[in-house]
Amino acid sequence: MLKFREDKIKEDVNHVLAHRTEVEEVVDAICKEGYDNLFLIGIGGTYAAAMELESYMKGHSSISVYLENAADLLVLGNSKLSGKSLVLVTSVTGNTIEVVKAVDYVHEKGARVIGFIDEVESPLAKAVDYEICAKGSDYFEMLLVALRLMKNAGEFPEYEEFFRQMEEHLGDGIVEVERAADLKAEAYAKAHCDDAMQYVVGAGNLWGAAYSYAMCYMEEMLWMTTKSISAADFFHGTLEIIERDSNVMIFMGEDEARTQTDRVYNFVQKICGNVTVFDTKDYPIEGIEERFRGILSPIIMAAIYDRINVQLEEARKHPMDIRRYYRRLSY
Amino acid sequence: MLKFREDKIKEDVNHVLAHRTEVEEVVDAICKEGYDNLFLIGIGGTYAAAMELESYMKGHSSISVYLENAADLLVLGNSKLSGKSLVLVTSVTGNTIEVVKAVDYVHEKGARVIGFIDEVESPLAKAVDYEICAKGSDYFEMLLVALRLMKNAGEFPEYEEFFRQMEEHLGDGIVEVERAADLKAEAYAKAHCDDAMQYVVGAGNLWGAAYSYAMCYMEEMLWMTTKSISAADFFHGTLEIIERDSNVMIFMGEDEARTQTDRVYNFVQKICGNVTVFDTKDYPIEGIEERFRGILSPIIMAAIYDRINVQLEEARKHPMDIRRYYRRLSY
Numbered sequence: 001m002l003k004f005r006e007d008k009i010k011e012d013v014n015h016v017l018a019h020r021t022e023v024e025e026v027v028d029a030i031c032k033e034g035y036d037n038l039f040l041i042g043i044g045g046t047y048a049a050a051m052e053l054e055s056y057m058k059g060h061s062s063i064s065v066y067l068e069n070a071a072d073l074l075v076l077g078n079s080k081l082s083g084k085s086l087v088l089v090t091s092v093t094g095n096t097i098e099v100v101k102a103v104d105y106v107h108e109k110g111a112r113v114i115g116f117i118d119e120v121e122s123p124l125a126k127a128v129d130y131e132i133c134a135k136g137s138d139y140f141e142m143l144l145v146a147l148r149l150m151k152n153a154g155e156f157p158e159y160e161e162f163f164r165q166m167e168e169h170l171g172d173g174i175v176e177v178e179r180a181a182d183l184k185a186e187a188y189a190k191a192h193c194d195d196a197m198q199y200v201v202g203a204g205n206l207w208g209a210a211y212s213y214a215m216c217y218m219e220e221m222l223w224m225t226t227k228s229i230s231a232a233d234f235f236h237g238t239l240e241i242i243e244r245d246s247n248v249m250i251f252m253g254e255d256e257a258r259t260q261t262d263r264v265y266n267f268v269q270k271i272c273g274n275v276t277v278f279d280t281k282d283y284p285i286e287g288i289e290e291r292f293r294g295i296l297s298p299i300i301m302a303a304i305y306d307r308i309n310v311q312l313e314e315a316r317k318h319p320m321d322i323r324r325y326y327r328r329l330s331y
Numbered sequence: 332m333l334k335f336r337e338d339k340i341k342e343d344v345n346h347v348l349a350h351r352t353e354v355e356e357v358v359d360a361i362c363k364e365g366y367d368n369l370f371l372i373g374i375g376g377t378y379a380a381a382m383e384l385e386s387y388m389k390g391h392s393s394i395s396v397y398l399e400n401a402a403d404l405l406v407l408g409n410s411k412l413s414g415k416s417l418v419l420v421t422s423v424t425g426n427t428i429e430v431v432k433a434v435d436y437v438h439e440k441g442a443r444v445i446g447f448i449d450e451v452e453s454p455l456a457k458a459v460d461y462e463i464c465a466k467g468s469d470y471f472e473m474l475l476v477a478l479r480l481m482k483n484a485g486e487f488p489e490y491e492e493f494f495r496q497m498e499e500h501l502g503d504g505i506v507e508v509e510r511a512a513d514l515k516a517e518a519y520a521k522a523h524c525d526d527a528m529q530y531v532v533g534a535g536n537l538w539g540a541a542y543s544y545a546m547c548y549m550e551e552m553l554w555m556t557t558k559s560i561s562a563a564d565f566f567h568g569t570l571e572i573i574e575r576d577s578n579v580m581i582f583m584g585e586d587e588a589r590t591q592t593d594r595v596y597n598f599v600q601k602i603c604g605n606v607t608v609f610d611t612k613d614y615p616i617e618g619i620e621e622r623f624r625g626i627l628s629p630i631i632m633a634a635i636y637d638r639i640n641v642q643l644e645e646a647r648k649h650p651m652d653i654r655r656y657y658r659r660l661s662y
Contacts, residue, residue: 044567059408064395071563075587076535077390098563196527197556204407215560215568223572225528227558229546232402232429236375237546239656241554256406267662325570331598 001182003310009178009303010171016136017167020144026114026130027148036084037064038149039106040142043071043098046090048212049138052298053146055205059256061150070102083110088145090138091115094122103127116141139208139298158291165288170299173285177303180283182311185304188249188276189311195247198224199238201264202250203231204257205294209301213251217305221320222312231260235267244273252279253297278304332513334641340509340634341502347467348498351475357445357461358479367415368395369480370437371473374402374429377421379543380469383629384477386536387586392481401433414441419476421469422446425453434458447472470539470629489622496619501630504616508634511614513642516635519580519607520642526578529555530569532595533581534562535588536625540632544582548636552651553643562591566598575604583610584628609635 038057040050047069054067066080070089073081087106089099094117103113103124115128118135125131134141150156192198198218202210207230214226229238231250242248248268252261268275280293280300288296313320325331369388371381378400385398397411401420404412418437420430425448434444434455446459449466456462465472481487523529529549533541538561545557560569562581573579579599583592599606611624611631619627644651656662 044564047564047567055403055407058410060410062410064411069561069563071591072386072535072561072588075590076386077587079389079391079393080395204403215564220568220571225558225572227556230400230403232400233375233378233546235657235662236378237551237657239662240551240654241556242656256408257403259406260402263662267660270660271656323571325573325602326566326568329598329601331566331570331594 001179002314004178004182006175009175012136013140013171013174016134016140016144017163017170019132019134020163022132023144024148026132027145028152030086030112031149031152034084035086036082037066037080037086039066039068039081039085039087039111041068041070041073041087041089041099041102041106042138043069043096045212045216046096046099046138048208048216049090049142049298051208051211052139052205053142055207056255056295057146061146061153061155063149063153070098073102074098074105081106081109081111085109085111087111087113088142089113089115089124089128090117090141091122091124092118094119094124096124100124100127114145137299137302139302143295162292165292169285169287173288174299174303177283177285177300178307181304181307184278185307185311188308189315192247193312193315196225197247198226199242199246199248200226200228200251201231201234201248201261202228203260204253204255205298206251206253206255206257206261206301207231209298209305210251213305217309220323220326221309222316222318224312231257231264234264239267242268242272244271246272246274248272248275250275250277251301252277252281253294253301254280255294255297278308280304332510333645335509335513337506340506343467344471344502344505347465347471347475348494348501350463350465351494353463354475355479357463358476359483361417361443362480362483365415366417366443367413368397368411368417370397370399370412370416370418370442372399372401372404372418372420372430372433372437373469374400374427376543376547377427377430377469379539379547380421380473380629382539382542383470383536384473386538387626388477390587392477392484392486394480394484401429404433405429405436412437412440412442416440416442418442418444419473420444420446420455420459421448421472422453422455423449425450425455427455431455431458445476468630468633470633474626493623496623500616500618504619505630505634508614508616508631509638512635512638515609516638516642519639520646523578524643524646527556528578529557530573530577530579531557531559531582532562532565532579532592533559534591535584535586536629537582537584537586537588537592537632538562540629540636541582544636548640551654551657552640553647553649555643562588562595565595570598573599573603575602577603577605579603579606581606581608582632583608583612584625584632585611586625586628609639611635
């Protein structure tokens with residue numbers, strides 16, 4: 001299998017899980033001090049990961065959650081941000097300028113910041129109040145904090161069982177998802193690598209995944225033309241320009257919003273002969289119960305699109321590391 | 332001027348304003364009863380209008396505001412929705428299925444609903460607790476409620492002065508905006524009506540406008556291929572596929588997020604020779620003070636794109652009333 005780094009995939013999962021005790025200590029201390037609300041702040045891909053988590057939390061938790069794009073927060077503000085707010089940020093490089101400024105901004109308000117920053121010597125790692133160097137999926141990192149906050153609020157009684165299953169099975173499971181998704185990803189890439197347009201549809205906690213896949217991977221790293229659209233709004237505009245040969249890709253997950261992507265799929269087949277569904281349900285993970293698959297859908301979908309990336313990179317002969325403008329020009 | 336219905340434009344503005352006393356009575360009664368938070372619920376274009384209002388309120392008001400897409404709320408829920416919530420919906424037809432269901436859903440929770448529904452005999456008009464038939468801009472209708480809530484919370488002391496200026500000058504002002512925007516709209520339409528892709532960028536309370544313009548007008552009514560992107564996230568993916576000839580349209584307004592669209596404009600000129608800025612600032616309205624132009628930017632931009640619509644309709648020879656699927660097929 002092309003560029004299949006089995007050990008790295010498993011390590012990424014387990015590296016996050018290995019930081020659970022550290023996260024618990026930080027979160028428990030904050031819960032003891034008290035906090036009014038949780039701000040999830042990101043930009044680009046980290047904003048999309050925050051969208052995924054917010055989608056889960058707003059229906060499952062009584063904790064007040066605010067999703068903020070770092071650059072927007074800096075200019076628009078948010079009256080709910082205060083010295084009693086808990087802020088969560090993630091960053092690989094630790095020097096994303098808008099997030100660095102946002103952390104300064106929330107500090108001025110007196111809020112505490114937990115950061116999952118991979119580069120421990122970076123400005124962000126130094127700026128946050130609690131730095132956790134977990135080096136894995138942004139969504140999964142933030143989920144650790146969210147589930148502990150929820151457990152402490154009496155809302156996620158399955159906490160210990162959830163993590164027992166993750167620690168025993170998720171690493172191997174994600175490796176198997178990637179292995180199982182590869183053929184379909186290859187077929188997709190070969191058929192669609194040169195398409196003039198890629199529509200990417202998602203719902204619930206995979207709307208962030210669709211938004212991010214189109215923007216951070218297809219546009220930024222693969223130089224492909226995309227439009228991402230939520231399943232909800234697909235029916236309120238975007239449907240009108242879909243024709244027989246339009247390339248429509250649906251990210252289907254297992255949270256409560258699955259009915260919405262089902263609705264898009266059932267309709268779009270009537271007008272389009274070029275629909276591809278990537279469905280987390282096609283990729284079971286042994287040892288992990290069905291009731292946890294909704295929460296895990298962003299992690300499973302990320303494993304699926306990891307293979308789409310590898311295959312598109314090959315089919316397009318476009319190394320994904322190339323950037324022409326991003327972090328190369330000043331803006 | 333093509334399809335320029337001066338009287339209708341002015342009437343649309345003043346029809347909303349004529350409902351101010353009715354809105355005040357409803358809102359004052361609700362404030363007297365008390366409410367915990369405000370839910371702005373929409374889908375497609377009405378969701379986008381709610382995005383515009385939420386963008387303004389979150390930094391300017393202490394009222395807890397929740398923005399919800401009707402279809403998502405139905406499946407994902409929101410723990411903050413309760414019998415003490417005030418819900419705001421808008422609809423022209425009054426039969427948008429997802430919003431009808433959402434009103435039933437919020438009623439089950441005991442929340443009160445104010446609806447600006449144009450068709451008074453429609454299911455939605457009958458379902459909402461307070462029906463106001465104002466027949467104008469969704470954003471402007473909702474703004475009436477928001478500003479009254481804010482005034483009652485001691486947050487918008489310029490309330491009377493704001494409405495005095497609107498009542499005296501906004502109707503004529505919007506007519507003049509349309510008149511002044513027409514030539515530029517025509518030039519845009521002639522140059523870009525057949526472009527393979529339209530990028531539409533917005534920020535702050537015009538991010539909803541950009542999202543909506545791309546989806547509800549260009550895609551749904553003009554059958555054009557689009558991608559809308561917020562100025563914030565433009566720099567985190569989309570920039571990489573912009574080339575010299577890419578068609579980039581920037582919606583620039585006068586709220587606090589103007590700096591963000593400035594940033595896109597300043598950068599994108601370096602890599603693209605095909606950028607068009609539609610800027611509310613180019614369209615002053617006599618008698619309305621500068622301090623109110625941020626709040627009004629969505630209304631001014633809607634007047635500008637009303638002319639873009641007329642001109643694109645002509646240039647594309649595509650009557651905007653045609654739908655092939657929307658409300659014609661079942662889904």
